[in-house]
Amino acid sequence: MNIKVQCCGIVLILLLSVIYGSQRKLKLTASRVFQGCFYASLFCLFMDILSIVAIVYREMIPLLLAEFICKTYLMSLVLVAMLSVVYIATSVSFHLPNYRKYIAAYVVFAGIITVLIYALPIYMHENVEENLAWTDGASIFATYFGVLVFIVINLVQLFRHKEYIYERQRRTVLIWMFMWIAAACIQMLNNQLLIVGFASALGVTVIFFQFENPELNLDWKTGLFNYVAYTRYGEELYSGSKQPFYVIAVMFENMEWQYDQNSYGSVEAQRVYDIFLKISDAIAFKIMENEVLLFFSKKERAESVWSSCIKWTETEATEAPQGRPSFYYVKDPGCVSSYTELLELLQYVAFQRKDAIRERHYTIDGSIVSQMVEERRMTQQIVEALEEDRVIVYYQPIFSVEKKCFTSAEALVRIIDRDGKLIPPGAFINIAESNGMIIEIGKRVFEKVCDCFQRNRLQDYGIHYIEVNLSVVQCADDKLADKYIDIMDDIKMDPRSINLEITESASLSEKQILISNMERMIKYGVQFSLDDFGTGQSNLNYIVDMPVKIVKFDREMIQSYFSSEKAKYVMDAAMHMIHGMGLDIVAEGIETEEQYKKMEEIKINFVQGYYFSKPLPEQEFLEFLRQKNG
Ligand code: C2E
Ligand code: MG
Numbered sequence: 296m297n298i299k300v301q302c303c304g305i306v307l308i309l310l311l312s313v314i315y316g317s318q319r320k321l322k323l324t325a326s327r328v329f330q331g332c333f334y335a336s337l338f339c340l341f342m343d344i345l346s347i348v349a350i351v352y353r354e355m356i357p358l359l360l361a362e363f364i365c366k367t368y369l370m371s372l373v374l375v376a377m378l379s380v381v382y383i384a385t386s387v388s389f390h391l392p393n394y395r396k397y398i399a400a401y402v403v404f405a406g407i408i409t410v411l412i413y414a415l416p417i418y419m420h421e422n423v424e425e426n427l428a429w430t431d432g433a434s435i436f437a438t439y440f441g442v443l444v445f446i447v448i449n450l451v452q453l454f455r456h457k458e459y460i461y462e463r464q465r466r467t468v469l470i471w472m473f474m475w476i477a478a479a480c481i482q483m484l485n486n487q488l489l490i491v492g493f494a495s496a497l498g499v500t501v502i503f504f505q506f507e508n509p510e511l512n513l514d515w516k517t518g519l520f521n522y523v524a525y526t527r528y529g530e531e532l533y534s535g536s537k538q539p540f541y542v543i544a545v546m547f548e549n550m551e552w553q554y555d556q557n558s559y560g561s562v563e564a565q566r567v568y569d570i571f572l573k574i575s576d577a578i579a580f581k582i583m584e585n586e587v588l589l590f591f592s593k594k595e596r597a598e599s600v601w602s603s604c605i606k607w608t609e610t611e612a613t614e615a616p617q618g619r620p621s622f623y624y625v626k627d628p629g630c631v632s633s634y635t636e637l638l639e640l641l642q643y644v645a646f647q648r649k650d651a652i653r654e655r656h657y658t659i660d661g662s663i664v665s666q667m668v669e670e671r672r673m674t675q676q677i678v679e680a681l682e683e684d685r686v687i688v689y690y691q692p693i694f695s696v697e698k699k700c701f702t703s704a705e706a707l708v709r710i711i712d713r714d715g716k717l718i719p720p721g722a723f724i725n726i727a728e729s730n731g732m733i734i735e736i737g738k739r740v741f742e743k744v745c746d747c748f749q750r751n752r753l754q755d756y757g758i759h760y761i762e763v764n765l766s767v768v769q770c771a772d773d774k775l776a777d778k779y780i781d782i783m784d785d786i787k788m789d790p791r792s793i794n795l796e797i798t799e800s801a802s803l804s805e806k807q808i809l810i811s812n813m814e815r816m817i818k819y820g821v822q823f824s825l826d827d828f829g830t831g832q833s834n835l836n837y838i839v840d841m842p843v844k845i846v847k848f849d850r851e852m853i854q855s856y857f858s859s860e861k862a863k864y865v866m867d868a869a870m871h872m873i874h875g876m877g878l879d880i881v882a883e884g885i886e887t888e889e890q891y892k893k894m895e896e897i898k899i900n901f902v903q904g905y906y907f908s909k910p911l912p913e914q915e916f917l918e919f920l921r922q923k924n925g
């Protein structure tokens with residue numbers, strides 16, 4: 296009997312099933328369909344052999360039974376072809392939900408072909424001298440037709456939904472389809488060569504090694520599932536199934552510190568990985584060198600592991616900052632819309648909490664997600680505003696109590712959104728500081744202020760200088776002085792017309808950079824103010840260290856001056872000292888005449904507030920100066 300090729304196929308598939316069976320697997324729909332292909336191919340090869348046996352011994356068994364066996368073999372070919380199509384269709388069905396309907400249609404079509412195969416006639420032939428057995432008849436044509444249609448569908452979907460199919464997966468399925476076509480052609484031309492079943496088994500083997508080998512999903516260093524596995528698993532979790540799931544994440548700090556020639560990664564991390572590997576009902580993914588995610592489908596399980604994590608951070612975990620784990624529990628990972636967003640959320644929370652050294656476990660809930668979404672929306676808004684030149688400057692006049700006129704103004708940034716609505720700095724400065732965009736915003740504001748001063752010759756309106764806010768992030772940029780001096784050089788701005796407002800820097804190193812920036816700019820001719828004095832952001836010490844000419848009393852401090860006897864003493868004393876150092880004072884947030892009179896009485900030098908004017912856009916500011924200073 297001519298069954299050598301088929302036997303080879305069976306050996307191949309059985310060998311694969313040994314490898315497959317011994318490995319840790321991810322339960323993915325596509326992988327399950329692939330398993331179906333696998334068993335269908337095995338079945339197909341068995342039926343191939345059985346049908347040859349049936350042909351050879353057709354005289355000894357009932358004709359109907361022999362025909363049934365041959366037709367079942369044909370049906371199994373259609374089954375494998377259909378499963379190859381469904382395998383690809385499941386990959387795209389996460390992105391195109393109506394694809395599930397297509398899958399149903401493929402199954403129906405396969406059903407119709409099956410009915411035709413069993414209904415149409417088949418003829419069995421044998422060439423005893425050449426040891427060959429084969430079949431022909433309408434049933435065979437129905438099979439060829441069915442298989443061909445599936446191959447065409449598969450080629451069409453491979454190209455039509457290119458963007459949703461991994462390149463490697465596409466290439467591999469193409470090879471599989473090509474093998475089918477080649478084998479079918481050879482078999483059609485020479486129907487004594489029965490190689491279709493074997494070709495299909497070969498195709499399955501190629502897919503296995505290229506894409507469905509469970510080893511491809513594993514991180515070989517740790518034994519956890521890898522990032523590729525995470526993307527496939529996450530894609531499935533976040534698209535089709537609406538089943539709840541729970542996530543615990545672990546991040547390790549400064550992992551690179553632990554590397555040495557003898558060990559990969561940190562000892563502490565490997566200890567955690569080993570524990571994670573043993574947790575039943577959970578799937579652990581290693582996302583990055585320092586990040587592992589655990590997925591649970593049962594809430595009770597997740598919560599009990601979570602309490603062990605908390606205990607771990609409190610008792611066992613190392614105190615050294617290298618490789619120290621922080622644990623995060625995402626109670627409702629469904630509050631983000633994709634697996635990539637889940638990673639973004641974790642990165643976001645880790646970044647937000649990078650200074651929280653003591654608390655190393657944290658539960659993430661929906662509120663932080665809305666915060667992240669809002670931040671991202673605002674970041675987008677800032678990017679667009681910078682691109683479309685919608686970052687603008689308002690000017691709030693500052694009154695000189697001595698000269699009884701407006702001698703300066705504070706530049707205050709605003710963003711105009713696409714609908715023309717004004718976004719106040721309170722809504723975006725913090726976000727711009729945390730993502731570094733404040734550097735560009737600050738530069739833009741500074742350019743606009745210089746341009747406004749030069750274009751309108753503000754000195755002719757009685758304005759001596761404009762106060763421009765500097766963020767602590769800008770102050771910690773050692774290129775700040777260079778950048779600002781370049782801008783002033785370019786526009787030929789008189790540096791004495793600029794006064795930069797600084798606030799207290801958090802760290803010593805930042806303070807040192809700030810001082811060196813200040814010294815360079817002071818040499819150039821720029822002066823400085825200390826903003827927000829009295830908010831807790833500033834203290835007297837700071838005034839001693841900082842080469843400023845003006846101190847700005849915050850609105851809060853002015854308000855408490857009027858409401859609290861103690862605060863009044865504090866402010867009086869501060870004022871006395873500041874004046875003693877030869878510095879001027881600006882009182883901010885003056886809203887009433889009574890407040891202004893008081894400031895005048897206690898000899899505050901400058902006053903700024905709604906009592907005189909709110910911050911104004913350029914043209915209104917000029918108009919204001921014309922009327923009040925003119
Ligand atoms: P700031 O530098 O202390 O500015 C004073 C703030 O108080 C301004 O708010 C101003 O409109 C407001 N204000 C002035 N007078 C009164 C008053 O009488 N009553 C009340 N209730 N408020 C008054 P704004 O424009 O919303 O700015 C808020 C903060 O945003 C500023 O506080 C400053 O820290 C920051 N900022 C504004 N522009 C810039 C900028 O270009 N760069 C940087 N880095 N920060 C800026
Ligand atoms: Mg200010």
Ligand code: MG
Pocket residue numbers: 826827847849883
């Ligand atoms: Mg202020």
